[in-house]
Amino acid sequence: MGRLDLSHNFLTGFEKQVWPSGSLQYLNLENNFLQGTLHQSFCDMINLEFLILAQNNFSGSIPDCLGNSNSFISILDLRMNNFHGEIPRFLPTGLQYLGLYGNQLRGQVSRSLVNCTSLEALDLGNNKLNDTFPIWLEKLPNLQVLILKSNLFHGPIGDLESEFPFPELRIFDLSCNGFTGTLPSNFFKNFRGMMDLDEENTEITQASNRTHRDYLYHVSLVIKGNEYDMGITSIMTSVDLSSNRFEGDIPNSIGNLSSLVLLNLSHNSFLGRIPAEFAQLQQLESLDLSMNRLIGEIPGLLSSLTFLEVLNLSYNHLAGRIPIGKQFNTFPNDSCCGNPDLCGFPLSKECGNNNESPLEHDDDDDSYFMSGFTWEAVVIGYGCGMIFGLLIGGLMFLFEKPKWYVNFAEDIAQHIAANKRTRQKKRRGLRMN
Known part of the structure; x- marks a missing residue:
């Protein structure tokens, strides 16, 4: 028997004799209730290529014997268990997929991975790994998925050393760590796996040739x-660097990743402007730059991203009129909130009759003058004018009454006298009756 699949059941344990250790090539026990440490019998399956134990309650450390020199394992899926300790010092050199997401692993990323030249996907997310960025992974020629999210990684990324680093990378997730510093300007320059993918080049190998x-x-x-x-x-192309402490400008070279679908740089301290080169990301469906320190206007060319479904630019220091048309007519109010100097749809703040943004003429003398022309100045002007007018009017009446005033006064006096005579006649009529 070469294949045994008992996944998605309610198994709580097993006996060693359940499977023939000599001939088994594929073992899938995913999504059960198995617990305890991994038995030595797993290491005795000398022909095993696929070992899938994800979504169980296994605990203890990952046996070093899984990485012995005689191992043929190419798929090792231990996701969502309770393994602790460190990643084994030695791993099967023929690994194509290593899934350790959702455990309690500590320490550093095993350097033995640099010998796994067939590795295509590495998911170490949601553990307690405490390390700097494993820059040496850039040399793996087939690595397409690198997920280090939700760990204790720290420090700067550093400059890439290879001539063609991460040549096939298509999913790059460093989110929810403690990375710091600026992103090297050329960091994404050679991510060829995210550039100009055609339909024939989107299929991941997935060890299917085995x-x-x-x-x-x-x-x-x-x-x-x-x-x-x-x-x-x-493969869905994705870059997620959110919830770290990156700073400095966003590299313009991200705009070269023309097949990128998801980009999340939120919750960092990025400065400067949104790169106009982002308009080249014609496959982009989700862009999140929220909770940074970005300034300037939103590039108008971003409205040409016809596949963009999700946009979040909230809580930055952006200014000016929000671009209109196409996808920008579909985004909700909270996509741009928290930018006091932004105006236009979808915000309730209107831009007024002036189509220019508040920052377009900061250095212009007229603009500088008008920026100080506030309501306080208007009130002071009206007050001074009223006082001046009363003073001049008083002087005029003191020395000579103008003709228009005399005529007006005579008309008023005649009108009052006529009204008085009318009232007297009415009183006399009442007395006679």
Whole structure:
């Protein structure tokens, strides 16, 4: 028997004799209630290529014997268990997928991974790994998925050293860590896996050239604000650097990733302007730059991103009129809130009759003058004018009454006298009766 699939059941334990250790190539026990440490018997399966134990309650450390030199394991899926300790010092050199997401692993990323030249997907997310960015992973020629999210990684990314770093990378997730510093300007320059993908080049290899073609790599991704555990049939290109402490300008080279679908740089300290080069990301469906320190206007060319479904630019220091047309007519109010100097739809703040943004003529003398022409100045002007008018009028009446005033006074006097005579006649009539 070469294949045993007992996934998605209610198993709580097993006996070693359940499977023939010599001939088994594929073992899938995913999504059960298995617990305890991994038995030595797993290491005795000398022909095992696929070991899938995800979504159980296994605990203890990951046995070092899984990485012995005789191992043929290419798929090792241990996601969402309770493994602790460190990642084994030695791992099977033929690994194509390593899934350790959602455990309690500590320490550093195992350097033995640099020998896994066939590795296509590495998911170490949601552990307690405490390390700097493993820059040496850039040398892996087939790595397409790198997920380090929700750990204790720290420090700057550093400059890439290879001539063609991460040449096939298509999912890059460093979110929810403690990375700091600026992103090197050329960091994304050679991410060829996110550039100009055609339909024939979107299929991930997924070890399908081996034994079992129905297994999909599983990764945990945040897509348009929601987290999903996904089996990947075709690679979704994604860059997520959110919830770190990156600073400085956003690299313009991100604009070269023309096949990028998801981009999340939120909750950092990025400065400067939104790169106009983002208008080249014609496949982009979700863009989140919220909670940074970005300034300036929103590039008008972003309205050409016809696939953009989710936009979040909130809580920055952006200014001017929000672009209109196409996708920008569909975004809600909270997509741009928290930018006091922004105006126009979808915000309730109108831009007025002036189509120019408040920042377009900051250095112009007229603009400078008008910026100080406030309501206080208007009130002071009216007050001074009223006092001046009363003073001049008093002087005029003191020395000579103008003709218009004399005529007006005579008309008023005649009108009062006529009214008085009318009232006297009415009183006399009442007395006679």
